[in-house]
Amino acid sequence: MKLPKTFCALMLAATLGGCTSYQKSLYLQHEEVLNESTKGQLYDFRIMPKDELTITVSTTDPEASAPFYRKIGQSKDGGNNSSIGMDGAKLLSYLVDNNGYIDFPVLGMVKVMGLSNRECEALLREKLQPYLKEVPNVTVRTANYKFSVLGEVNRPGTYTTDAEKVTVFEALAQAGDMTLFSIRDDVQLLREDSTGIRKVYHIDLTQANVAQSPYFYLQQNDVIYVKPTQAKVRTNTFNSNASMWITILSVITSVTSLVLALTR
Template sequence: MLHFRKIFLGCILTAAMMGGTSCSSYKSALYMQESEVFNETAKSQLYDFRIMPKDELTILVSTSDPEASAPFYRKIGQAKGQMQNNQVGMNDAKLLVYLVDNNGCIDFPILGMLKVDGMTTRQCEELIRTRLKDYLNEEPNVTVRSNNYKFSVLGEVARPGTYTTENEKMTVFEALAQAGDMTLFSVRNDVQLMREDATGKRQIYTLDLTRADIANSPYFYIQQNDVIYVKPTKAKVRSNTFSTNASMWITLLSLVTSVTTLVIALTK
């Protein structure tokens, strides 16, 4: 009877695994299929990072005369009295970040409030450079960089979480790579992308990563604060459900077989 019980349990486990894998096909696990079609119709597109409210920017202004440019930027820990001599004891300090407010503006030293919402970093640099001409004897070098470009990846990936990158141009595939890629139990043709625009409105977009023309999608490049959700396959959900309840069912099965064994013994 013990031999029969082992065979019975083995059959149940085998059936469960076969049922889970039968719903997952090789083709559904491939990215960017039919690439030859994409290569024939693809249109080149360039992506530029755009500044949005709640972004944090680091802005560096430099000239041939450090004392002349010192009033236009400060470093963390720098007192106002040090602004005219910003090299003293501050070489290793980090630049103070500028928070873009809900109106899309930053409060820049001397210049006051500057509207930067929707600008690329290059456009922001040009704006500051132009406005500084009235205060300097030469055209300054201005560098603007995003300090909090982050995104989140949730669901059926190897390492779900929130990630920060210094790269201001990132595709959805690169974002998934940061999270360790999708697992074999992920739905690749129904990936959800949640995005918030400059007005705070949130929308969810569906991406089919099995199609090669995903590279032509306006959502192929992610933006700061995007959330990518990868759905699990039905097989994975059933597998998790089975695993969660396996101990209960095995206990119940053992009880049934024990009772059956006892009944057979008593009827002999």
């Protein structure tokens, strides 16, 4: 039996379309690109304006280091005591201002914008050295690192983390991964730089070389938007229209039944 040419063409188009959709749903294709790369770079989180930093300074003599951290002077038993040590205090975070400075006790205004946490620790350690008899132990942590994931993911929302680096895949994992109706080769990333300029960047998660992209690691307050496929939009539109027409038909049927009942 010889099949019509039109039927064969339709079957071929459907097969090719299915293959294309399958390829577009896969992450990290062509991983050989990464194997051939000889350039490696470890990511470091950089401090930006509006970051909140938790900074602790400690020495073998707690009284000597006490002036160099911000605290709420409340003891463990609830009483106020401005001379308590680190164990009885609640630390306050340092807000980085729009010019990249923090107001540090005794030292005054210190510029930290653009530094990694390790570099900030080294800078503060150097500035504190003249005030102490020993090299202090300084720890810097980011207290408000958050990002948002919107669109075709299973759990859209804003997420916070204690980690100093988060990849776009880790962010999507937090949001329950993309749905089957998501566009993976054009994920949008909204980012604001240290000068307040906002830009949208496009990321292709189907290609392995995304791991070499400058947008692979997220920054503070990044927003990831996953666009829906046309099929999802059509489905939602159809469901919405179908619901509307069912409601209209139901009303018409009820009115018609009422009219017929009154005319009998």
